[in-house]
Amino acid sequence: MSQKSLHLRLGIIVSLMALFLVLYAIPNFVFSPSNVGNIILSPLFWPYVLAGLTGVIGVGLLFNALTSAEDTPFEDEDTLHSEGSTPWMRLGALAVIMVLVMFGLPRLGMVWTAMLAFAACAFLFRTRHPIAAVVCALIVPLLLYAFFAHVAGVAIPQGNFVRLP
Structure with a gap:
C-alpha cells in the first residue's frame, strides 16, 4: 500500500466519521440544558470541537492524497518493526x-x-x-x-x- 492510497482511504473514512458525528451522533446523543450561560461549559461544545478537528484532519488527508505526486510505498527500513515478543x-x-x-x-x-x-x-x-x-x-x-x-x-x-x- 502506498502513502497516497493510505491517506486517501483514511481521509474518506475520517471525513465520513466527522460528518456522522456532527449530523447524527452529537445532536441525538449529547444532551444539553438550554440555560447554559457559558458556551464552553455546554456539553455540546467539546464534542463539536472534536468532530470539527476530525473533519479538518480528514480533509487534510484527502488534500494530501490528491495533490501528492509521489506514490512511495508506506513501509521502509525505518518503519519496519522486528518480529518477536x-x-x-x-x-x-x-x-x-x-x-x-x-x-x-x-x-x-x-x-x-x-x-x-x-x-x-x-x-x-x-x-x-x-x-x-x-x-x-x-x-x-x-x-x-x-x-x-x-x-x-x-x-x-x-x-x-x-x-x-
Whole structure:
C-alpha cells in the first residue's frame, strides 16, 4: 500500500466519521440544558470541537492524497518493526498500566493517577524526550485539575491519601 492510497482511504473514512458525528451522533446523543450561560461549559461544545478537528484532519488527508505526486510505498527500513515478543510484551505492559490505573483511581485520585500513568506510558514507549515527558506528566494533570475544579466548578475525584485544594 502506498502513502497516497493510505491517506486517501483514511481521509474518506475520517471525513465520513466527522460528518456522522456532527449530523447524527452529537445532536441525538449529547444532551444539553438550554440555560447554559457559558458556551464552553455546554456539553455540546467539546464534542463539536472534536468532530470539527476530525473533519479538518480528514480533509487534510484527502488534500494530501490528491495533490501528492509521489506514490512511495508506506513501509521502509525505518518503519519496519522486528518480529518477536517485544510488541506483545509492550501490549501486556500497557494492559498492566491500565489495570493499575483502575486500582489507583479510588486510592490516589484522578490527578495523581494520571500523572503516574502518563509517565509510565511515556517510558514504556521509550520517548525521545524523557524530561519533557516528566514535566508534562506533572503539569498537564495539575492544569486540567485547576481548570475543571476552580474555573468550571466540576468536582474532580480525589484520593484517600492526598487531597488537592
